[in-house]
Amino acid sequence: MSGFGAGFICVTLILCMVVPGLATVYTVGDSSGWTLGADYTTWASDKTFEVGDSLVFNYDSSHTVDEVSASDYKACTSANAITTDTSGKTTIDLKTAGTHYFICGVMSHCAGGMKLAVTVGTGSTTNPSKTPTTTTPSSQTPKVGTTPTVTRSDSITLSPLVALVITFVAFCLLSV
Numbered sequence: 001m002s003g004f005g006a007g008f009i010c011v012t013l014i015l016c017m018v019v020p021g022l023a024t025v026y027t028v029g030d031s032s033g034w035t036l037g038a039d040y041t042t043w044a045s046d047k048t049f050e051v052g053d054s055l056v057f058n059y060d061s062s063h064t065v066d067e068v069s070a071s072d073y074k075a076c077t078s079a080n081a082i083t084t085d086t087s088g089k090t091t092i093d094l095k096t097a098g099t100h101y102f103i104c105g106v107m108s109h110c111a112g113g114m115k116l117a118v119t120v121g122t123g124s125t126t127n128p129s130k131t132p133t134t135t136t137p138s139s140q141t142p143k144v145g146t147t148p149t150v151t152r153s154d155s156i157t158l159s160p161l162v163a164l165v166i167t168f169v170a171f172c173l174l175s176v
Helices: 002-021 040-045 070-075 160-175
Strands: 025-027 054-058 065-068 083-085 089-093 098-103 115-121
Touching (some): 040 115, 065 089, 070 098
Parallel strands (some): 025 054
Antiparallel strands (some): 054 089, 065 083, 098 115
């Protein structure tokens, strides 16, 4: 019975480590929400969107959230919208890699800045922006007797399948 308890604890710990890293929910415009006068290009510029993440649009009844093509985004038209919502709280699950385009379909709102383009990555565990970097430029030579400083900024995210396999193996080992 103690093996079952240890296995349960192991499963719980692994799920707690893995599940939170699977997806990110972004509230578009943060506390401002989906409204006129916000700069959505700047809002999105420091974010990394991946397949599995979600966008939440919070807005009042005078707006819409329309997913549109690149050409409709440039023209600020929602005549051929891929999806349209007017509920006041729209959640868009980012299911495919590539650039996704959103506008407010109310006349002149898109032209007034209510437009958002997000580039979605594949969600792979190897992100080129997270590779190890060195703080000593290659053109400089370290002083004698010192070691160049290396800063690691990469991280590892387990896929659900790998987490499940690890959990199963740990459970079997702890149950013995």
